[in-house]
Amino acid sequence: MAGTKETTDSYTVANYARFPVALVRGEGCRVWDEDGRSYLDMMAGIAVSALGHAHPGLVRAISEQAATLLHTSNLFYNEPSARLAEQLVNRSFADRVFFCNSGTEANEAAIKMARRSNATRHGIISSHDSFHGRTMASLAATGQGALREGFGPMPEGFTHVAYNDTAALAEAADENTAAVLVEPLLGEGGVVVPDDDYLARVREICDQAGCLMILDEVQTGMGRTGTLFAYEPSGAVPDILTTAKGLAGGIPIGAVLATEKASAALVAGSHGTTFGGNPVACRASLALLEAFDNDAVIDNCKRSGTHLLAALKKLAGTRSDVVDVRGKGLLVGMELDRPARPVVEAALAEGLLVNSTANTVLRFLPPLIISTDEIDEGLDMLGRALG
DSSP states (O other): OOOHHHHHHHHSOSOOOOOSOOEEEEEBTEEEETTSOEEEESSHHHHTOTTOBSOHHHHHHHHHHHTTOOOOOTTSOOHHHHHHHHHHHHTSSOSEEEEESSHHHHHHHHHHHHHHHOTTOOEEEEETTOOOOSSHHHHHHOSOHHHHTTSOSOOSOEEEEOTTOHHHHHHHOOTTEEEEEEOSSBSTTTOBOOOTTHHHHHHHHHHHHTOEEEEEOTTTTTTTTSSSSTTGGGTOOOSEEEEOGGGGBTBOOEEEEEOHHHHTTOOTTSSOOSSTTOHHHHHHHHHHHHHHHHHTHHHHHHHHHHHHHHHHHHHHTTOSSEEEEEEETTEEEEEESSOSHHHHHHHHHHTEEOEEETTTEEEEOOOTTOOHHHHHHHHHHHHHHHO
């Protein structure tokens, strides 16, 4: 009988450069492959497994809801989605929530919401090196040309300016601009942290241009940077915010949070999704928020994130091949003077899961529950992987 790797490679589309490891089990910040080998997980499924693996509260909530009501569609109300919408509104700037299934779907909905808010405006401004998803409008907004290669023509009306360059943004925003779409920090673009006043300046530019401000918090949201949403310390309040990855701790879900005014653009029949607001996904998200409240998960993220950043900078000080270490909370990057993928593969051989982005950047996205001792263990393995 063929193994998992062989079966996958034989029957699925070959668009992923997977590592030659089949994972079968997880607990806390560790996972095991089908050969029984354990790995310290400092990827968290690309910022998804916020509570780590097999979190008891999350497992219990998913199991109970699956045994009660698995799916309804949006032709009917369901209690978990109602409760989650209330929770997200109460914990943010938003007045309304739209549920979907992923980050790119959330960004598609946000773009549609912005364009429908003002019939005379359709332009969307985003950043070079940004990443907003792989469906067509989100891909058009993404500022990485290589990802669009072969999929043109792209939808019209998308403009890109340099990230963290408010002068360029102010020049680009005009009477045709419906919205500025921006990440609080670039994740897929290399863990680039902007100036402290960047989001506040973006807000001012949007107000001056009369357009909406959309924050893409698909990766930075849900505690990842040390606050529930990364925009909070800036004081800049968006009109629309998208979130997904960590929202339900591993169950697919996405959400658009919006003000009353912005959300009014979507009326009955204007947009929808069969699986959005799924009871199991929403119940999982409620369990995650409960763990945030009861187990001080975000406080742990801040504490462990500070430790991770300091430890990586200390390691960088001993090496000539490290260009920079940067990040917020438990979203941290180490930029090398060479491609990072071979180091990721060497770390895997040591028993450490990390990933690379922007070619030369090692990206660390561990579960928000990771301890400082586990971080030290992981960086010992990283040191050996770096050689």
